Amino acid sequence: MSVHKLVNRLRAFLPVEAVLYEPEDLRPYECDGLSAYRQMPLVVALPRTEEQIVSILKLCYETQTPVVARGAGTGLSGGALPHAQGVLLSLGKMKQIIAIDPLARTARVQPGVRNLAISEAAKPYGLYYAPDPSSQIACSIGGNVAENSGGVHCLKYGLTVHNIMKLRVLTIAGALLEIGGESLDSAGFDLLALMTGSEGMLGIVTEVTVKLIPIPEKAQLVMAAFDDVQKAGNAVANVIGAGIIPAGMEMMDKITIHAVEEFLHAGYDLNAEAILLCESDGAAEEVADEIARIHAIMQQSGAINISTSQTEAERLSFWAGRKAAFPAAGRVSPDYYCMDGTIPRKHLADVLQGIEHLSRQYGLRCMNVFHAGDGNLHPLILYDANQPGELEKTEEFGGKILEMCIRAGGTITGEHGVGMEKINQMCTQFGTGELEMFHAVKAAFDPQGLLNPGKAVPTLHRCAELGAMHVHRGEEKFADLPRF
Amino acid sequence: MQIILDQFKATVAKAYAQKTPLRIGGGGTKHFYGNAVPQTHVLLDTRPYHGIVAYEPTELVITARAGTQLADVQALLDRHGQMLAFEPPFFGESATLGGCIAAGLSGPRRAAAGAVRDFVLGVRLLSGKAEDLSFGGQVMKNVAGYDVSRLMAGAMGTLGLLLEISLKVLPKPPVELTLRMAMDQASAIEAMNRWAGRPLPISATCFTDGMLTIRLSGAESAVEAAHAKLGGEELDDGAAFWQSIREQTHDFFQSPQPLWRLAVKSVYAPMSLPGNALIEWQGGLRWLSCDDPEAVERIRKSAKEAGGHATLFRRNGLAAAAFHPLDDGMMRIHRALKEKFDPAGILNPGRLYPEF
Ligand SMILES: Cc1cc2nc3c(=O)[nH]c(=O)nc-3n(C[C@H](O)[C@H](O)[C@H](O)COP(=O)(O)OP(=O)(O)OC[C@H]3O[C@@H](n4cnc5c(N)ncnc54)[C@H](O)[C@@H]3O)c2cc1C
Ligand SMILES: Cc1cc2nc3c(=O)[nH]c(=O)nc-3n(C[C@H](O)[C@H](O)[C@H](O)COP(=O)(O)OP(=O)(O)OC[C@H]3O[C@@H](n4cnc5c(N)ncnc54)[C@H](O)[C@@H]3O)c2cc1C
Helix, strand or coil: CCHHHHHHHHHCCCCHHHEECCHHHHHHHCCCCCCCCCCCCCEEECCCCHHHHHHHHHHHHHHCCCEEEECCCCCCCCCCCCCCCCEEEECCCCCCEEEEECCCCEEEECCCCEHHHHHHHHHHHCEECCCCCCCCCCCEHHHHHHHCCCCCCHHHHCCHHHCEEEEEEECCCCCEEEEECCCCCCCCCCHHHHHCCCCCCCCEEEEEEEECEECCCEEEEEEEEECCHHHHHHHHHHHHHCCCCCCEEEEEEHHHHHHHHHHHCCCCCCCCCEEEEEEEEECHHHHHHHHHHHHHHHHHCCCCEEEECCCHHHHHHHHHHHHCHHHHHHHHCCEEEECCEECCHHHHHHHHHHHHHHHHHHCCCEEEEEEHHHCEEEEEEEECCCCCCHHHHHHHHHHHHHHHHHHCCCECCCCCCCCCCCHHHHHHHCCHHHHHHHHHHHHHHCCCCCECCCCCCCCHHHHHHHCCCCCECCECCCCCCCCC | CHHHHHHHHHHHHHHHHHCCCEEEECCCCCCCCCCCCCCCCEEEECCCCCCEEEEEHHHCEEEEECCCEHHHHHHHHHHCCEECCCCCCCCCCCCEHHHHHHHCCCCCCHHHHCCHHHHEEEEEEECCCCCEEEEECCCCCCCCCCCHHHHCCCCCCCCCEEEEEEEECEECCCEEEEEEEECCHHHHHHHHHHHHCCCCCEEEEEEECCEEEEEEEECHHHHHHHHHHHCCEECCCHHHHHHHHHCCCCHHHHCCCCEEEEECCCCCCCCCCCCEEEEEHHHCEEEEECCCHHHHHHHHHHHHHCCCEEEEEECCCCCCCCCCCCCHHHHHHHHHHHHHHCCCCCECCCCCCCCC
16 A cells, blocks of 8 residues: 555544654654664554554555554564554553552553553552563563563563463454453463463554562672682572572673673672672561572582672662663674573573684674573674674674574573564474464464564575574484584 | 374374364363363373473473373472472372363462463474474573463363473472461452562462461561461461362362352452352452352353453353353454364364364
8 A cells, every 4th residue: 555545544543643654753663672673664653542553453454554563662673673565553652551459469551651660650559560671661561561571580570471461452453352351360262371472463462451569578689709600500500409589590791790890880700700690589587598598509609709788779789780781782892782592501501602602703792691590591792783794793693592592402582582583593493383383373363464474483485495404392413513 | 102192193193184073181180170072082091191201400390291190290399399389289199280281270379379371381282183393492481482382271172182291390488387367258358469469478368158268388487477467376287278278178169069160350349149159369269159050140240240250160060161251252263273273173172162
């Protein structure tokens, strides 16, 4: 459909300012947090109500126009990358917290509400929304649902899928599905789980009911430095082996420690090969016990330096370094590329060694931050987009890291999603049968493939052309041969 | 095990080719639950495909074949101080892991720790076309592809024959303490919800017969501090009480009347329905023992008004559908999914809904 016609038809039910089509107005929407991928949409629509979304979807369905949903655009896999012939559906104007029920401990919110805004609104009741992606000041709850986002506290408190109760979802045909409920389960298949992490491929989320949980009485942090990555990895296993589920368990490697220390002066040990941050929260008595045990385990695991936060300010300053890892990468390098693989923790040292090897091979530096508790690795590859060929080299390096994660029995994405970025690695992670089933699931919701076309699941044709080798359940021919 | 797997594939492939339905059976412990399937359907017994595939306590993950006895899984975890945190009901010694996941039932710890589906990390299954497929994995965080694994929890075997399941496990709490206090139903519902909003280590709640029972779980110091805050009388054999609730051996469940399971908004006021009630999950789960055959519609309607749904859990002679009816839009999606996973409609047809 021509831009002109589409704009006119959208304006029949949307105010003038809610339909953008001039290049300078479209520009801010041409990419998400993965700025290496850019594409201008035909039109941007900015609805304010569910009713308006229904009208937009019905129009797009009728005219076979692709639709790409966008929350805050902080996604790191190109999931919200526009379609050249499509409508970019921005949920950014739907920012209302509809209701908070403190006794039932739920909040009902529109999809464009920022993650942190929910916790801020719940705070007066002593409650908060647990999943806390580092992007929480900016990212939207709709985007969180679409990516099944996690945060540093998700080993103990779960991912988005564990913390939502109900969704209102519109299919591409504009039909409303009420998925989940105000109760702890609902009749039929668990479509709430299926929708979570579906990357805007199955439906448009127009309302989310989230669970709120009590703010812990106290939180305290142990920071332990190690002269060897393997020892730090063992320390994580030892904490968990002792029956402790820490509220947060983060690791940074040497190059990250140096980059953030230079920038923030958080007091990190510059002699360390790895630093672990291990948080305990709960009732004051419980935290005191747990912190003492964690301290002892760090010592037994060979930490060279251990500090325990004594005040809330100190706890936050220990965290500040970890939270500043991305900006620090941005300071030490013109560009950085954030990867997101998950591995069984026991393979940490091997995988880090493999990354170091690749880093030398490609001549690109790589910082590693790691949600150590749940094995989610974020290698940040440092590069310069202005150097010809460097982005391509970076992407190849990144792809190799993800393939290494699969070989270690892990996955190509822990929380950032497949989007546009990891579509090729899907061919390595899954076989034809699984990929066909994913396409079938998509077709059950969106038979014409109008929602976010080309993302998340590769066509079989693409995989065949790539000649990617599917690694079956972590097994592979000649698995003993070194591949780093 | 490969031979058994090949047999399963052959059985499913044949059923697919001939369009003859199968009924998937594990230990036979939950056949009272859900809609009955005709005995004439060929039984596919999952139990020969059993055994633990992998378990590493420090990774917090266990992978086992679907025919593994749930009791074996639990005993192994227990030896390492770990547990299935959703506290699944067995309903008989022969319960299998596959049946536990397929039925999707969680026990007393559900409101505090999460449901079966919350702990499913990955599955390997045979589709209705006998394709051997793996989804999810053995790691805590994984968003590659749609979350087909969790979709299997509670699907009653209608979407695939589960072969292997990977679950997240958690350490057992060092200390548990059960408290009891007299209260009326409305106050108990209010109290359960109010306490759930405070940082207290409450891991289970149960109200029946004017008595609220609470379980505290965690570090000794935390449990003691919470006991001091909440008061109440300590129950000597708390573990036995919670087991009787989980396994439905408690007196309340001995009634010969049909047993309804209403999952509702936790704060919803006491429901004005005929029959006797037992409440769990901070008010979110209400068992109703009611023999009025005229009440079926009323029970469904009330559950819906209360933000949830009603399941006829134990029929005890009442002829009605087991699960809450779906609206048209949801039924369309369910049928479309069923069509994709099981195009010939051979896997437990009718077990979840008569429509598929
Ligand atoms: C500095 C930084 C730190 C980050 N840290 C984390 C982290 O710790 N943990 C983590 O998990 N992620 C992290 N992310 C990634 C990102 O913030 C999350 O993926 C987030 O959930 C995306 O939300 P968004 O609103 O920005 O979504 P967008 O980027 O706008 O969209 C993401 C996807 O969701 C779809 N979508 C958005 N809204 C809807 C809707 N209403 N209905 C249907 N589909 C929709 C889009 O189509 C797209 O596929 C980080 C990103 C940055 C830039
Ligand atoms: C001894 C026996 C007696 C029976 N009597 C009757 C009867 O009187 N009336 C009747 O209608 N049916 C009867 N059945 C069949 C019964 O309905 C189902 O076969 C039974 O529910 C199977 O589950 P279970 O309780 O054996 O296993 P459970 O292990 O308790 O399974 C519960 C649910 O999970 C499903 N399931 C189990 N394992 C898997 C798996 N690996 N993959 C996918 N789904 C799985 C089952 O089909 C069932 O829906 C009987 C079965 C047996 C073995």
